[in-house]
Amino acid sequence: MADPREIVLGVSGGIAAYKACEVLRRLREAGNHVQVVATRSALEFIGAATFEALSGRPVLSGVFENVPEVEHVALGRRADLVVLVPATADLLARAAQGRADDLLTSTLLTARCPVLAVPAMHTEMWEHPATVDNVATLRRRGTVVLEPASGRLTGADTGPGRLPEPAEIAEFARLLLEWGSTQGTTGEPFPLPRDLEGRRVVVSAGGTAEPLDPVRTLGNRSSGRQGYALARVAAQRGAEVTLVAGTIADLEPPAAVAIRRVQTTREMRDAVLDAAKAADVVVMAAAVSDFRPASMSAGKIKKGEEAPSIPLEFNPDILRELVTEDVPRRLVVGFAAETGDDHGSVLEYARAKLERKGCDLLVVNAVGAGKAFEVEDNEGWLLGADGSSQPLPMGSKAALAARVWDAVAERLR
Numbered sequence: 001m002a003d004p005r006e007i008v009l010g011v012s013g014g015i016a017a018y019k020a021c022e023v024l025r026r027l028r029e030a031g032n033h034v035q036v037v038a039t040r041s042a043l044e045f046i047g048a049a050t051f052e053a054l055s056g057r058p059v060l061s062g063v064f065e066n067v068p069e070v071e072h073v074a075l076g077r078r079a080d081l082v083v084l085v086p087a088t089a090d091l092l093a094r095a096a097q098g099r100a101d102d103l104l105t106s107t108l109l110t111a112r113c114p115v116l117a118v119p120a121m122h123t124e125m126w127e128h129p130a131t132v133d134n135v136a137t138l139r140r141r142g143t144v145v146l147e148p149a150s151g152r153l154t155g156a157d158t159g160p161g162r163l164p165e166p167a168e169i170a171e172f173a174r175l176l177l178e179w180g181s182t183q184g185t186t187g188e189p190f191p192l193p194r195d196l197e198g199r200r201v202v203v204s205a206g207g208t209a210e211p212l213d214p215v216r217t218l219g220n221r222s223s224g225r226q227g228y229a230l231a232r233v234a235a236q237r238g239a240e241v242t243l244v245a246g247t248i249a250d251l252e253p254p255a256a257v258a259i260r261r262v263q264t265t266r267e268m269r270d271a272v273l274d275a276a277k278a279a280d281v282v283v284m285a286a287a288v289s290d291f292r293p294a295s296m297s298a299g300k301i302k303k304g305e306e307a308p309s310i311p312l313e314f315n316p317d318i319l320r321e322l323v324t325e326d327v328p329r330r331l332v333v334g335f336a337a338e339t340g341d342d343h344g345s346v347l348e349y350a351r352a353k354l355e356r357k358g359c360d361l362l363v364v365n366a367v368g369a370g371k372a373f374e375v376e377d378n379e380g381w382l383l384g385a386d387g388s389s390q391p392l393p394m395g396s397k398a399a400l401a402a403r404v405w406d407a408v409a410e411r412l413r
Contacts, residue, residue, distance in 0.1 A: 008079045009083050012041065012087065038051065075103075085169060093130065093131070119146065122157060123160050176192075179191050192237055194238040196409060203231045203243050203282075204318075205224040205231065206245050209264065213300050216301070222246075226378060227245070231257045233405055234405060242257075246261075247263065265292065266292075334359040361384055361385070363382055364383060365378065379400070382403065
């Protein structure tokens with residue numbers, strides 16, 4: 001097990017501060033040490049006792065606390081990551097101006113680790129030119145400022161500005177910790193540069209379910225986590241993302257992503273091909289069913305003396321259709337879940353599939369024995385039509401997604 005990492009969780013004064021408690025719990029459960037630094041207004045929403053019970057540490061708030069320890073300098077120096085949840089319009093403005101008028105903003109000035117800011121505010125505040133400029137300034141300096149989700153805000157208001165779900169925030173925190181640090185103090189953060197801005201991306205995720213009768217389906221064990229991670233990372237790298245989601249685990253919708261939900265392979269085909277018409281990149285991460293029952297039984301298939309024989313027929317090959325469409329500017333990424341046998345290795349089968357399908361990139365996962373499906377982490381290889389081959393080391397599915405988007409962005413350039 002890796003050594004615990006030091007995280008500063010900065011909480012500012014907004015109604016979304018209550019979600020910081022769940023973020024804190026997730027960061028702690030991942031084995032990290034977390035120091036909560038709350039603004040005075042944040043403590044009006046959530047009492048210090050709650051944060052202290054979850055973190056196991058006293059909450060810090062004022063610059064005149066622990067003066068001999070020079071906390072405003074010490075916190076930033078020892079932190080491996082700073083996470084701001086929520087990052088209100090006021091906090092973003094003060095951070096962009098380089099203010100040091102409380103312990104949290106002072107810590108931001110001394111931190112030399114990655115900083116993850118997670119905005120939450122009303123739509124009008126998020127879209128105000130002042131906030132837009134502040135966010136651009138912070139991103140230019142290397143701060144990762146997530147795009148907010150769209151949805152219910154306070155009262156009856158809805159729109160962009162909602163805090164992403166705690167699970168998503170924790171996923172990005174882990175991604176930044178995995179990657180290490182920013183590329184210099186003024187460079188773009190890695191692995192979340194804004195290198196997909198202006199690009200339209202389609203990602204498919206999950207499995208498909210082919211009906212056998214009114215109560216049974218033919219499907220697979222795909223959880224959809226990898227596809228969701230690809231969509232999340234692409235959106236936070238600036239892309240306009242459409243996620244075509246089949247059968248999935250209980251996953252929260254990614255922030256700043258449009259979702260189309262489908263069940264069968266034919267439904268996924270129609271949705272993907274429709275969304276792909278205006279796309280620059282299509283990533284087929286879904287584990288679609290290669291076969292479907294030749295016909296669906298009108299009634300439930302009854303259990304008899306012998307198991308029923310169910311004729312199957314081929315489903316459409318969505319990846320192949322994407323490649324053969326005459327769209328020269330579009331880049332297509334496929335996924336292959338492979339197993340080796342006496343006739344060939346995982347990579348040999350994958351290279352044959354890449355040549356057969358004709359896509360630009362192919363992500364290869366060795367499956368079985370707790371690999372790829374229904375697990376949190378992933379590994380594999382990234383094969384290119386140009387003959388390139390890149391190992392994808394074991395790590396979070398967001399980390400694998402970031403490496404895939406690195407390769408995509410390089411080819412788009």
